[in-house]
Amino acid sequence: MALMKSISGIRGTIGGKPGETLSPLDVVKFTAAFGTIIGSGDNKKIVIGRDGRISGELIKNLVVSTLNSLGLDVVDLGLSTTPTVELAVKMENAAGGIILTASHNPKEWNALKLLNSEGEFISAEEGKKVLQLAEKEAFQFTTVDKLGSYTFDESYLQKHIDAILNYELVDVKAIKKRKFKVVADAINSSGAIYVPALLKALGVEEVTVLNAEVNGKFAHNPEPLPENLRELSNEVNKQGADLGIAVDPDVDRLCFVCEDGSMFGEEYTLVAVADYILSKRLGNTVSNMSSTRALKDVTVKHGGEYFPSAVGEVNVVTKMKDKNAVIGGEGNGGIIVPDFHYGRDALIGIGLFLSHLAKSKKSIKQLRNSYPDYVMSKNKIELENGFDLNKIFDKIKQKYKNQPINTEDGLKIEFDTDWVHLRPSNTEPIIRIYSESNFETTARNIAHRLMKDIREFM
Numbered sequence: 001m002a003l004m005k006s007i008s009g010i011r012g013t014i015g016g017k018p019g020e021t022l023s024p025l026d027v028v029k030f031t032a033a034f035g036t037i038i039g040s041g042d043n044k045k046i047v048i049g050r051d052g053r054i055s056g057e058l059i060k061n062l063v064v065s066t067l068n069s070l071g072l073d074v075v076d077l078g079l080s081t082t083p084t085v086e087l088a089v090k091m092e093n094a095a096g097g098i099i100l101t102a103s104h105n106p107k108e109w110n111a112l113k114l115l116n117s118e119g120e121f122i123s124a125e126e127g128k129k130v131l132q133l134a135e136k137e138a139f140q141f142t143t144v145d146k147l148g149s150y151t152f153d154e155s156y157l158q159k160h161i162d163a164i165l166n167y168e169l170v171d172v173k174a175i176k177k178r179k180f181k182v183v184a185d186a187i188n189s190s191g192a193i194y195v196p197a198l199l200k201a202l203g204v205e206e207v208t209v210l211n212a213e214v215n216g217k218f219a220h221n222p223e224p225l226p227e228n229l230r231e232l233s234n235e236v237n238k239q240g241a242d243l244g245i246a247v248d249p250d251v252d253r254l255c256f257v258c259e260d261g262s263m264f265g266e267e268y269t270l271v272a273v274a275d276y277i278l279s280k281r282l283g284n285t286v287s288n289m290s291s292t293r294a295l296k297d298v299t300v301k302h303g304g305e306y307f308p309s310a311v312g313e314v315n316v317v318t319k320m321k322d323k324n325a326v327i328g329g330e331g332n333g334g335i336i337v338p339d340f341h342y343g344r345d346a347l348i349g350i351g352l353f354l355s356h357l358a359k360s361k362k363s364i365k366q367l368r369n370s371y372p373d374y375v376m377s378k379n380k381i382e383l384e385n386g387f388d389l390n391k392i393f394d395k396i397k398q399k400y401k402n403q404p405i406n407t408e409d410g411l412k413i414e415f416d417t418d419w420v421h422l423r424p425s426n427t428e429p430i431i432r433i434y435s436e437s438n439f440e441t442t443a444r445n446i447a448h449r450l451m452k453d454i455r456e457f458m
Contacts, residue, residue: 002429005131009121011102011111014055022110024062031066031098032141033134034114037126038096039072043117044148046072047088049080049156050100051250052189054216055110059100063112064150071142073149077156079214081190081251082113083345084160089119090341091159096122101250104223105428107216120342121314157194160347161201167340169280170351174358176203181241183208183257185232187222188215189249191346198347202354210235224248224255224333225378226263233261243357243364247346253333254346256353258365266333267292271371273335273349274327276356278302283326286319288312289412290421290434291331294372310409311423317342331376377443379433380425381454389424389431392457396422399453413450420446422454 003012003021010030012022019026039046046067050056056079064074075092077085082099089097096116102109114122114130122130133139142148164170182204186192192212199207210231211219221228224246236244236257243264244257256264264272271294274285278299285299289308296306304326309319313334320328320338329336334344337352360367383389393411406412410423420435433451437443 004428006127009099009111009113011105011109013108014058014110015108022059024058027059027062027112028066029134029137030112030130031063032070032137032139033130034096034098034112035067035070035072036133036139037129038114038116039067039070041095043093043095044072045075045092045094047075047077047085047092047094047097047115048100049077049082049085049088049097051081052079052192052214052216053101053110053249054107056100056216059110059112063098063100068148068150069141070139071146071148074151076150076152078152078154079190079193080156081160081194081347083252083341083343083347084156084194086115086119086343086345087160087163087341088153088156089115089117091156093117099250103250104248104253106222107218118342120317123314157197160194161198163340164198164348164351165201167337167348167351169277169355170202170348171355171359172202175354178242178354178358179206180204180243180354180358181206181239182243182245183210183232183235183239183241184245184247185210185224185229186214186247187211187220187224187249188213188218189222189251190214191247191249191251194251194347195245195247195350198350202351204354206241208235208239208241218249222249224253224266229255229257229263233257233263237261245350248333251346252344254335254349254353255333256364258368259363260365262365264364264368267331267374267376268294268368268371269333269349269353270327270329270331270335271295271298272356272367273329273352274298275302275371276352277327277337278304281326284323286316286323286325286328288316288330289406289409290423290432291329292374292376292436293419294374297372313344315409374436374438375440375443376434376436377440377447379447379451380428380430381433381451383424383429383431392454393422395457396450396453415446418442418446420450422450 255266335349
């Protein structure tokens with residue numbers, strides 16, 4: 001059981017003691033702190049939406065009542081996606097938004113993802129203010145005559161789809177002409193509503209949806225990693241489909257399965273979409289430093305410049321704005337198209353990827369083979385309370401002092417053309433260890449070597 005407080009929001013497991021989990025008391029406290037800060041001006045409108053988690057309705061009711069008790073007006077999108085809520089905040093001219101989702105975490109988790117008036121995640125500085133205010137419980141609720149209003153608005157599914165159809169680089173005609181046969185894994189959450197509706201609007205007529213009941217009882221681990229997508233892979237093979245599509249519960253991460261059941265690779269979702277956009281627009285790209293270097297290769301090929309950022313969507317967005325990037329995101333299948341909106345969006349990602357695939361006249365396997373073939377090993381070590389990560393990282397820095405080391409976000413160590421990145425997660429009590437090489441065994445060996453170092457120093 002855990003309660004995580006970070007720039008990614010307030011995330012925790014359901015059930016347990018207040019202050020140690022995402023208890024009802026903690027939901028009220030953090031919602032009240034955020035509402036007090038974000039609704040301090042004349043604008044009193046807050047947009048909320050949730051994924052399909054079992055605890056979603058419970059958490060939503062607590063959030064709505066708390067915001068209304070502060071005198072704030074709530075627009076509730078109901079079952080929605082993270083990118084849809086982000087778009088809705090801007091379209092509604094709201095003061096901010098709250099997305100109720102724990103993203104890729106298992107069913108016992110839920111979270112409050114906090115948005116500013118731009119529909120973007122609040123900054124680390126704003127997040128710190130929320131945490132401080134919640135700690136002090138220094139908020140004032142309003143009188144009965146000034147309670148906020150509640151509005152339920154289901155229109156944003158269509159509004160999001162319409163925005164994708166109207167985006168100039170989404171080629172509906174080309175997609176429809178290819179007559180794709182698609183299998184999608186909706187992981188018993190909002191993707192079961194949004195992905196089929198989008199595919200139909202894009203002209204994809206043959207769509208099979210796996211795990212289509214929105215009940216939050218995830219049929220498998222909801223993180224869209226190869227080991228969790230065997231059912232999708234088998235179904236693509238069985239049906240002779242052109243491709244498979246997988247999203248996470250809040251539909252901000254996206255990955256694909258090739259026609260032979262092999263993985264396109266979540267790292268290459270961003271690479272492929274960037275290749276398409278850069279073929280139409282000259283510009284720069286950004287991804288976090290745990291992402292594949294294939295994005296840099298593709299960017300340079302098109303005459304642009306690549307920039308790495310610290311891990312975390314807010315950090316990627318900040319770097320994208322600073323470097324005027326035309327496309328960016330994260331290697332976990334997160335696509336950020338800045339002139340659409342500054343947030344990871346699997347739905348615009350689907351529109352752009354299918355446009356690229358359709359116009360390329362290639363199979364998805366042939367498209368994947370056109371990119372540099374790097375292999376990444378993704379691992380993690382669970383942390384117990386009391387470990388001093390700074391001391392562990394200092395010992396690792398000393399051991400590898402002769403190698404190039406970047407300390408902007410954890411530790412990134414380079415070994416010629418290979419690299420390994422160690423960092424504490426923003427969302428779970430773990431250290432993530434990502435490594436990349438031209439060879440699978442090399443990437444795995446580098447990661448295991450560093451995992452052994454960490455365990456020894458722990």
